[in-house]
Amino acid sequence: MSAPRGSDEPAALPAALASLVEGVVKRTKLWRRERADVRRELVTHFADGLESGASASELQESFGDPKSAAKLIRRSKKRNRPLWWRATAGTIKAGAKAAGAVLALLFVGYAVMFVLYNTGKPNVTRNYVAEMRAEVDAIPMEDRAWPVYLRAIRLLDGEAWARADHEWVVAPTRDEAAAWLNAHAEGIATVRAAAAKPALGYKFSHRVDPELEMANGRSVEEEPIADDDPLNGVVVGVLLPYLRELKQMAQTLWIDARVAISGGDGDRFVSDVDAILGIADQVRAGGFLIGDLVSISLVSLASRTIDEALVESASALDDDALRRVAHRLNAYPSDGGPIIRLSGERTFFEDFLQRVYTDDSKGGGLPTAEGWRLASQLSSDPALPQPTIGERMLGPVTVLTFADRRAMREEYERLINLALAEHATPMWERGASRIDAELAAMRADPLKRMRFQIVHSMAPSLGAALQQADKLAARRSATNGAIAAELFRRRSGAWPDSWDDLAPDLIPAAPIDPFTGRPMGLRIVDDVPRIYSVGQDLDDDAGAWVFDDDGEVVNHRAGDWLPREEVERLRAESSHEMFDGDWVLFPPPPREPIAAPIEAEALPSSQ
Amino acid sequence: MKIERELLRGAGPIAVMSLLSRREMYGYELVEALSQRTGGVLAMGQSTLYPLLYNLEAKELIASEWREAKSGRERRYYKLTPKGRKRLAADSEQWRALAGAMNALGLGPEPAAFGARLQGALA
Numbered sequence: 001m002s003a004p005r006g007s008d009e010p011a012a013l014p015a016a017l018a019s020l021v022e023g024v025v026k027r028t029k030l031w032r033r034e035r036a037d038v039r040r041e042l043v044t045h046f047a048d049g050l051e052s053g054a055s056a057s058e059l060q061e062s063f064g065d066p067k068s069a070a071k072l073i074r075r076s077k078k079r080n081r082p083l084w085w086r087a088t089a090g091t092i093k094a095g096a097k098a099a100g101a102v103l104a105l106l107f108v109g110y111a112v113m114f115v116l117y118n119t120g121k122p123n124v125t126r127n128y129v130a131e132m133r134a135e136v137d138a139i140p141m142e143d144r145a146w147p148v149y150l151r152a153i154r155l156l157d158g159e160a161w162a163r164a165d166h167e168w169v170v171a172p173t174r175d176e177a178a179a180w181l182n183a184h185a186e187g188i189a190t191v192r193a194a195a196a197k198p199a200l201g202y203k204f205s206h207r208v209d210p211e212l213e214m215a216n217g218r219s220v221e222e223e224p225i226a227d228d229d230p231l232n233g234v235v236v237g238v239l240l241p242y243l244r245e246l247k248q249m250a251q252t253l254w255i256d257a258r259v260a261i262s263g264g265d266g267d268r269f270v271s272d273v274d275a276i277l278g279i280a281d282q283v284r285a286g287g288f289l290i291g292d293l294v295s296i297s298l299v300s301l302a303s304r305t306i307d308e309a310l311v312e313s314a315s316a317l318d319d320d321a322l323r324r325v326a327h328r329l330n331a332y333p334s335d336g337g338p339i340i341r342l343s344g345e346r347t348f349f350e351d352f353l354q355r356v357y358t359d360d361s362k363g364g365g366l367p368t369a370e371g372w373r374l375a376s377q378l379s380s381d382p383a384l385p386q387p388t389i390g391e392r393m394l395g396p397v398t399v400l401t402f403a404d405r406r407a408m409r410e411e412y413e414r415l416i417n418l419a420l421a422e423h424a425t426p427m428w429e430r431g432a433s434r435i436d437a438e439l440a441a442m443r444a445d446p447l448k449r450m451r452f453q454i455v456h457s458m459a460p461s462l463g464a465a466l467q468q469a470d471k472l473a474a475r476r477s478a479t480n481g482a483i484a485a486e487l488f489r490r491r492s493g494a495w496p497d498s499w500d501d502l503a504p505d506l507i508p509a510a511p512i513d514p515f516t517g518r519p520m521g522l523r524i525v526d527d528v529p530r531i532y533s534v535g536q537d538l539d540d541d542a543g544a545w546v547f548d549d550d551g552e553v554v555n556h557r558a559g560d561w562l563p564r565e566e567v568e569r570l571r572a573e574s575s576h577e578m579f580d581g582d583w584v585l586f587p588p589p590p591r592e593p594i595a596a597p598i599e600a601e602a603l604p605s606s607q
Numbered sequence: 608m609k610i611e612r613e614l615l616r617g618a619g620p621i622a623v624m625s626l627l628s629r630r631e632m633y634g635y636e637l638v639e640a641l642s643q644r645t646g647g648v649l650a651m652g653q654s655t656l657y658p659l660l661y662n663l664e665a666k667e668l669i670a671s672e673w674r675e676a677k678s679g680r681e682r683r684y685y686k687l688t689p690k691g692r693k694r695l696a697a698d699s700e701q702w703r704a705l706a707g708a709m710n711a712l713g714l715g716p717e718p719a720a721f722g723a724r725l726q727g728a729l730a
Contacts, residue, residue: 024654038657040673041634041683045653048635051678062638064652072654076661 010043014056017046020066027070034077113396120368123359127232128351132204132286144201145282146242148194153215153245155187156252169255178259181252188256191249192271195278200285202242206233212241234374235351236458243294246283250276250298257305261313266321269309273325276302281334287343289460296339296472299332303472303479304588310482311528311587319487326483329476339469340423342416342462349412349458356454357405365405367398375454403451412455415439419462427470428517432563436463467561470514474559477511478520478531478585485522485529495524511585515561521582528587535583536562537571545589546581553590558583619659620668621702622649624687624695627669631686633676634660660685668694 010018021042025035049059063069079086141147168177181188210220257272280298283291306325309317317325333339356371372395403411419435442448442456449456481499484506488496496502499510499519510519513533521532523543530543535558546558558579562570570578626632626640634656642650651659663669668691676682687695 040681041657042653044680044682045634045638045657047680048633048682052635052639062652064654066654069652069654069658072658073661076658076665079665080661 013046017056024066024070028074030077113399117396117399118369120358122355122368122371124354128235128347136203139199139201143198145194145197146202150215152187152190156184169251177255181256192275195275200282204238206237236348246279250279254305261309261316264316266317270321273302274328277328287341289345292340296468303475306479307588322483363406367402369395401450411452423466427514433463474514481511481531482586531586532582532584537578541582544581546579555584555589621698627687631684633682633684
């Protein structure tokens with residue numbers, strides 16, 4: 001109960017007692033009304049004491065310790081406060097206690113993580129780059145293509161040639177290109193000689209290749225890389241300059257083949273196609289995905305080169321030449337393995353793991369400060385700068401938020417194996433790309449993305465890459481079909497009516513449509529065989545080209561894989577997102593004629 | 608004789624409620640009564656008494672009221688509530704049992720002076 005107005009004041013007491021009352025009241029830190037109540041009661045108390053004959057000093061002494069009195073009074077008075085206040089205060093107090101406990105736990109946890117993170121050191125036991133270089137060293141010098149390519153680059157005018165980007169690659173017109181090729185016949189022959197070598201023989205390194213720089217006519221500042229180079233750099237930082245160079249050479253061979261076929265030089269054409277496919281095999285060195293993708297594009301280029309020749313100057317190729325290019329095309333890849341291998345990607349990943357995590361020698365390990373600095377930079381510089389204070393403070397959290405070494409590897413292997421299994425499954429049996437769905441799910445889940453950040457950043461667009469391999473397989477089998485059709489025409493004087501006319505005499509079996517698993521379409525249109533897949537809309541449109549809104553042929557888009565469910569959905573919506581028409585694999589899409597056929601009268605006649 | 612704080616913590620409230628069971632009293636009066644009637648055993652400083660009273664009030668075992676005394680000054684009078692009476696009855700029973708048990712262990716009469724005096728205070 002609170003004190004009524006007009007209460008006695010401490011001033012009515014002796015100074016010592018008045019001071020005692022004020023001291024106690026002040027120390028209680030209660031609400032104003034509560035303090036007034038306590039003050040009044042204590043004043044009354046001492047007044048009663050004085051009235052009963054006790055002295056001020058006796059009362060002061062018997063009162064007890066003012067500090068503990070204030071503390072006890074405060075505690076007991078608070079128990080008399082309204083229920084809502086006590087409930088709120090109790091909740092806040094409990095919350096504060098819980099928060100304090102959580103903070104304490106977090107602090108302890110952080111301290112543990114801080115120690116683990118900042119004291120853990122990666123144990124880089126393998127020098128993958130050195131191992132790759134050693135593999136190249138094991139290749140006999142006469143089997144290595146790269147030294148020959150360097151000579152070819154010099155003969156092809158190095159830098160000026162490498163920058164060529166014309167309709168005819170090395171020149172803007174066919175005649176200029178023919179002149180350039182004649183002037184560089186030795187260089188082209190050297191490229192063919194290099195392409196015939198069984199191995200590329202490029203020694204992988206993080207440094208710019210001084211020999212390549214010199215071959216391209218550029219000044220060289222760096223010394224040639226010594227075999228005992230002590231640097232053990234990140235594999236993902238290895239430079240692959242040969243990809244650009246070899247792609248450029250393959251395109252030059254393509255132009256040379258076009259000029260050759262238009263000039264009736266079938267042998268030269270076959271040699272050029274053979275060389276393009278040789279380069280396609282060589283760029284697969286190291287098993288890197290990027291190399292495999294470049295390789296796919298080169299085989300596709302070889303296939304296109306053959307297709308163009310069949311349409312424009314088939315007569316320049318005798319039966320034997322046609323069989324040779326067909327066999328060479330089918331012999332790719334020369335190692336007999338799958339087109340996409342991902343072995344290089346695994347090397348990238350394993351190398352990264354050993355640089356990011358500690359190693360408990362049982363497959364486990366925790367992230368380290370220098371490891372995550374490397375991961376964040378994806379740097380190729382082996383001499384990393386010291387982490388900043390901020391990174392050292394925040395970094396330990398990765399011990400908790402990131403997967404440990406074993407879990408990270410298991411997740412990566414799971415995805416890679418999924419991709420390889422998908423690669424081994426025919427497109428028509430596959431449905432939507434599971435690997436892409438998995439990667440998309442990882443991107444959409446912030447926790448999982450954080451947990452498997454290395455996997456996320458190092459897993460390329462595997463689904464799209466695998467699709468390139470599928471497209472290549474379809475293109476190649478269509479080229480085989482076109483060669484067989486040409487051979488049939490020469491034998492019978494008419495185009496085949498169906499695949500039954502060609503298989504099994506000229507080809508083992510009809511080319512399979514990757515979208516349906518059934519034989520590809522075969523029709524004769526304008527006196528040219530048209531070989532096609534039904535494409536993403538799964539409708540047989542009699543080999544009709546697909547055009548975009550501008551009337552341009554966008555044939556390749558029709559070959560983009562869509563899951564069957566997606567096709568059904570787009571059909572139901574009559575969506576323009578799905579291309580209506582077929583994916584024509586032969587002949588090549590219409591474009592400006594590359595040259596007037598030398599033997600127009602020898603073009604395939606109508607059936 | 609000074610009683611250990613822990614013992615007093617249990618005895619203090621029941622002693623105060625016992626005093627208030629007879630009539631309402633104000634603070635100083637309670638201090639005096641506790642000291643005199645327990646021979647000083649339960650004499651408690653005001654620093655202990657008032658928090659004890661506020662706690663009993665918070666538990667609704669006692670109630671208080673400011674009222675003008677005969678002297679003309681206002682005092683705060685405390686009295687036992689019905690709830691307090693029930694609690695006192697229950698606690699007294701326990702204390703008697705405790706005192707009896709202590710006696711049975713031979714902790715009296717001299718060592719049990721405290722118990723006897725307490726019994727007297729509670730009577």
